[in-house]
């Protein structure tokens with residue numbers, strides 16, 4: 142599980158993952174996305190990876206580091222995800238504001254979309 146890691150750019154020589162966001166809003170989820178990438182690298186024995194988040198529209202650059210507490214949090218989240226995907230039934234839709242802009246919207250809301258048709 143959780144083997145796919147992609148990023149805008151990876152500077153392998155300097156062990157830097159560079160993620161460029163087109164958003165005009167800083168989002169904690171962007172930081173966690175990058176932390177997850179660093180977590181996977183560490184899981185594969187690659188230490189000392191740094192993350193750089195860049196927001197060209199905001200002219201803002203942010204360094205992201207992965208702490209031991211972050212690693213524990215990611216492990217907890219991964220266990221929760223594993224529990225959800227191992228269930229026979231999908232959990233009820235949470236209907237949060239963030240869902241409107243989420244890439245998985247159509248997966249999570251498929252039943253609601255079918256009921257509207």
Ligand code: SF4
Pocket residue numbers: 235236237239240241243244245246249
């Ligand atoms: S659409 Fe689904 S995956 Fe996306 S934020 Fe909402 S509940 Fe989570």
